Amino acid sequence: xxxxxxxxxxxxxxxxxxxxxxxxxxxGGEASAPAEGGNVVAIAMGSGFDTxxxxxxxxxxxxxxxxxxxxxxxKFYSNDGAAEPCLADTYEFSADNMTLTITLRDSTxxxxxxxxxEDVKFSLERVKNLKGNPSFITDTIAxxxxxxxxxxxxxxxxxxxxxLSKLTxxxxxxxxxxxxxxxxxxxxxxxSTADTAQSYLDTTSAGSGMYVMTSYKPDExxxxxxxxxxxxxxxxxxxYVIKIQPDANxxxxxxxxxxxxxxxxxxxxxxxxxxxxxxxxxxxxxSKTVSFIMMNMDExxxxxxxxxxxxxxxxxAVDYAGIQAICGExxxxxxxxxxxxxxxxxxxxxxxxxxxxxxxxxxxxxxxADGFEIDLTVCDLAMEGILLSDLAQKVKDDLAQIGxxxxxxxxxxxxxxxxxxxxxxxxxxxxYWGIDYNDPNxxxxxxxxxxxxxxxxxxxxxxxxxxxxxxxxxxxxxxxxRTAVLEQxxxxxxENGPFVMIAQAPVYLGYNERLTxxxxxxxxxxxxxxxxxxx
Amino acid sequence: xxxxxxxxxxxxxxVVMLLGVATLVFILTKMIPGNPVTAxxxxxxxxxxxxxxxxxxxxxxxxxxxxxxxxxxxxxxxxDLGTSIRTNVPVLDELMRAFPATIELALFxxxxxxxxxxxxxxxxxxxxxxxxxxxVRAISxxxxxxxxxxxxxxVMFLLYYKLGWFPGPGRLSIAFSAPAHVTGMYxxxxxxxxxxxxxxxxxxxxxxxxxxLAAFTMGLITRTTRSNLLDVMSMDYIRTARAKGLxxxxxxxRHALGNALIPVLTVIGLGLGNLxxxxxxxxxxxxxxxxxxxxxxxxxxxxxxxxxxxxxLVALNYMVINTIVDILYGVIDPRVRCS
Numbered sequence: 001x002x003x004x005x006x007x008x009x010x011x012x013x014x015x016x017x018x019x020x021x022x023x024x025x026x027x028g029g030e031a032s033a034p035a036e037g038g039n040v041v042a043i044a045m046g047s048g049f050d051t052x053x054x055x056x057x058x059x060x061x062x063x064x065x066x067x068x069x070x071x072x073x074x075k076f077y078s079n080d081g082a083a084e085p086c087l088a089d090t091y092e093f094s095a096d097n098m099t100l101t102i103t104l105r106d107s108t109x110x111x112x113x114x115x116x117x118e119d120v121k122f123s124l125e126r127v128k129n130l131k132g133n134p135s136f137i138t139d140t141i142a143x144x145x146x147x148x149x150x151x152x153x154x155x156x157x158x159x160x161x162x163x164l165s166k167l168t169x170x171x172x173x174x175x176x177x178x179x180x181x182x183x184x185x186x187x188x189x190x191x192s193t194a195d196t197a198q199s200y201l202d203t204t205s206a207g208s209g210m211y212v213m214t215s216y217k218p219d220e221x222x223x224x225x226x227x228x229x230x231x232x233x234x235x236x237x238x239x240y241v242i243k244i245q246p247d248a249n250x251x252x253x254x255x256x257x258x259x260x261x262x263x264x265x266x267x268x269x270x271x272x273x274x275x276x277x278x279x280x281x282x283x284x285x286x287s288k289t290v291s292f293i294m295m296n297m298d299e300x301x302x303x304x305x306x307x308x309x310x311x312x313x314x315x316x317a318v319d320y321a322g323i324q325a326i327c328g329e330x331x332x333x334x335x336x337x338x339x340x341x342x343x344x345x346x347x348x349x350x351x352x353x354x355x356x357x358x359x360x361x362x363x364x365x366x367x368x369a370d371g372f373e374i375d376l377t378v379c380d381l382a383m384e385g386i387l388l389s390d391l392a393q394k395v396k397d398d399l400a401q402i403g404x405x406x407x408x409x410x411x412x413x414x415x416x417x418x419x420x421x422x423x424x425x426x427x428x429x430x431x432y433w434g435i436d437y438n439d440p441n442x443x444x445x446x447x448x449x450x451x452x453x454x455x456x457x458x459x460x461x462x463x464x465x466x467x468x469x470x471x472x473x474x475x476x477x478x479x480x481x482r483t484a485v486l487e488q489x490x491x492x493x494x495e496n497g498p499f500v501m502i503a504q505a506p507v508y509l510g511y512n513e514r515l516t517x518x519x520x521x522x523x524x525x526x527x528x529x530x531x532x533x534x535x
Numbered sequence: 536x537x538x539x540x541x542x543x544x545x546x547x548x549x550v551v552m553l554l555g556v557a558t559l560v561f562i563l564t565k566m567i568p569g570n571p572v573t574a575x576x577x578x579x580x581x582x583x584x585x586x587x588x589x590x591x592x593x594x595x596x597x598x599x600x601x602x603x604x605x606x607x608x609x610x611x612x613x614x615d616l617g618t619s620i621r622t623n624v625p626v627l628d629e630l631m632r633a634f635p636a637t638i639e640l641a642l643f644x645x646x647x648x649x650x651x652x653x654x655x656x657x658x659x660x661x662x663x664x665x666x667x668x669x670x671v672r673a674i675s676x677x678x679x680x681x682x683x684x685x686x687x688x689x690v691m692f693l694l695y696y697k698l699g700w701f702p703g704p705g706r707l708s709i710a711f712s713a714p715a716h717v718t719g720m721y722x723x724x725x726x727x728x729x730x731x732x733x734x735x736x737x738x739x740x741x742x743x744x745x746x747x748l749a750a751f752t753m754g755l756i757t758r759t760t761r762s763n764l765l766d767v768m769s770m771d772y773i774r775t776a777r778a779k780g781l782x783x784x785x786x787x788x789r790h791a792l793g794n795a796l797i798p799v800l801t802v803i804g805l806g807l808g809n810l811x812x813x814x815x816x817x818x819x820x821x822x823x824x825x826x827x828x829x830x831x832x833x834x835x836x837x838x839x840x841x842x843x844x845x846x847x848l849v850a851l852n853y854m855v856i857n858t859i860v861d862i863l864y865g866v867i868d869p870r871v872r873c874s
Binding site: 040042047050051056058131132133135136192193198199202215217218219220221223241243244245246247249250253254256257259260413414415416418419422436451452 | 570579581583622688691695699702705706713819824835
């Protein structure tokens with residue numbers, strides 16, 4: 001018996017030895033040649049999502065897949081552009097801006113079914129009634145009429161200046177209603193409990209986009225192949241293999257090694273590693289994700305930072321240039337509430353804005369000439385790979401210059417921080433805000449009386465003039481009027497209020513030079529329907 | 536008959552223990568600050584009472600804790616682990632998806648650790664205090680003490696990125712599509728599919744993460760084998776055997792190794808149990824969609840059905856492995872069987 005055990009052990013050693021010596025590089029070489037014909041592009045992207053059902057999609061990365069496999073009524077064809085018709089052919093607002101009438105262009109789902117107004121009604125009502133994370137996007141849609149197969153009428157609850165942008169959102173993707181209903185889908189009012197189509201939509205897509213999702217393995221990979229029934233002009237990429245690689249170092253190595261073509265989650269350090277390498281193109285631009293300091297206006301929670309003079313002192317003491325250096329190339333500091341890249345944005349806050357002496361004087365005027373001690377709560381999240389705790393440390397150092405002693409209190413998001421943040425009981429914190437739909441109106445939530453404003457105890461009554469601008473901005477459908485209101489709001493919050501916008505996070509992208517049309521996209525991460533392989 | 540009694544006792548113990556684990560984890564998840572509503576719903580959705588109400592009703596979170604507990608235990612007794620709050624998919628399905636990837640990697644790692652660990656342990660004991668012994672001991676200490684996330688990045692950087700000897704992260708190269716699901720273990724499924732190239736590719740993808748995971752257990756096995764073999768070699772019956780004129784190799788293989796391997800089996804069993812629980816950092820770096828990543832994400836989102844599911848799986852692993860180890864004790868040393 002013992003002899004046999006020993007023999008087995010020795011055989012195992014030899015087998016493993018042979019395996020370890022067996023040319024890994026050669027095998028790697030064999031594998032790197034595409035086994036199937038056509039242009040295959042491999043993408044590495046981060047994790048943090050759990051479904052590919054558009055009705056539940058809210059996180060950042062599914063937008064890449066949804067945009068490729070589904071079409072929406074409107075779409076952003078460039079990152080800084082306006083929403084343009086996609087499945088919509090023409091559209092018209094009523095005189096009171098309470099109705100939006102859309103006629104559909106001819107298009108076909110991957111199943112071969114034509115796209116009709118009933119599909120649009122089904123898709124939008126399903127999102128609303130699923131009562132999931134993205135349901136809020138339909139809040140201003142009161143009802144949907146379908147007078148004929150090609151006409152959709154959206155009846156709104158109020159004029160909505162962002163409605164076209166909202167209709168570009170992933171959750172507003174138009175689904176093949178016949179296929180989805182066959183697989184357990186419903187748009188009825190009880191959809192939150194009755195709809196069972198998620199499991200189907202997690203295995204394949206049911207849209208009219210350029211690609212069809214043929215495989216989704218959570219935390220592993222997503223495969224998309226050309227939609228043979230696509231009605232638009234397709235690019236020359238036949239297949240996308242998306243590898244879920246949360247680690248930036250892994251993405252850097254797989255991009256450099258040629259195993260992937262696009263790395264979407266490089267960090268400052270890994271970006272520097274691939275920058276300038278042969279065959280790799282790099283891009284670093286500011287995203288619309290913004291980090292901010294929040295100081296609670298309610299003295300019960302904010303203590304000294306609830307004083308507007310102290311808030312202004314902190315605004316003056318923050319070293320914006322230093323924060324940009326921490327975040328890395330491509331970081332900007334927005335002028336005020338609205339990030340650069342959005343319609344109506346007033347650009348950047350000058351790094352000369354920092355003035356420690358002025359900050360000290362403001363603090364003395366507030367009655368804190370000798371400074372004070374305060375807790376700054378920070379959670380375990382990261383903004384585009386930048387730890388909020390790193391930003392909190394920088395704020396601590398900056399405020400020490402004016403005599404404020406900051407004690408950093410770490411608290412996990414899921415273990416209390418999230419509740420306190422939502423309930424408005426956090427006194428002083430550094431947090432970040434990622435946009436959901438691509439429109440400046442998402443920033444208006446920071447205004448007095450709006451959802452994020454209330455988290456800082458900033459009620460509409462505290463600043464009625466500013467609060468009044470909220471509704472004006474929400475309802476101004478004329479672009480010039482809208483821009484004027486947005487500029488007024490930014491000026492109104494430049495040196496006022498409980499928020500200090502400290503950095504607009506950079507996004508680092510690296511891709512193989514054989515690709516063209518690769519660009520960072522705020523709504524779609526990267527718009528894969530614009531990518532071609534250079535011939 | 537004795538064996539049947541032994542197995543029946545073990546099974547009863549298993550059921551009681553699993554219910555105990557489920558109860559304990561349920562209480563602990565409820566004691567942790569925060570709740571799955573905040574963890575799962577977006578900042579926007581949290582502002583909408585209708586969405587919050589729909590979410591809590593869907594996952595039974597609107598019920599008192601005691602009712603939630605009894606529902607959960609009732610479902611468990613029907614072998615229903617509930618539905619993941621995070622993914623909206625039955626927890627059992629999620630575990631069936633993630634566990635084969637972990638089993639495949641863990642088995643590779645434990646075989647590697649056992650083979651090299653025992654081999655190095657024997658060499659080290661035979662060549663006690665020689666330069667070979669010193670080198671082997673240095674390797675085993677390094678294996679035990681090196682942080683796995685750092686070692687993972689190191690081997691990836693060196694053996695994949697710089698030298699290109701092994702494939703990169705993931706379970707298969709881009710050129711291959713995943714094999715049809717039979718066992719969920721890509722090497723076996725690829726062989727069943729008849730694709731040797733794919734099976735080899737899947738096997739090669741195991742080498743780097745498997746080596747990283749094997750390092751710690753291998754270090755322990757080496758040290759345990761060495762010290763136990765040295766203890767056994769100094770016993771009277773070995774001295775007697777040596778006096779009879781037996782060669783060193785016969786002494787070790789026929790008389791010493793069997794006794795020395797008993798504690799090693801325990802180490803291997805514990806190591807395998809540990810590996811089957813999933814290794815978050817290594818799985819993340821090597822893009823390995825196993826139980827570790829699933830557990831981490833479940834914990835981060837307070838997804839208590841998933842957390843309880845993973846805990847039960849880990850407990851079950853240890854129970855099964857310990858039972859197998861107990862049986863193997865008897866195989867290696869008949870005295871254990873008699874007792």
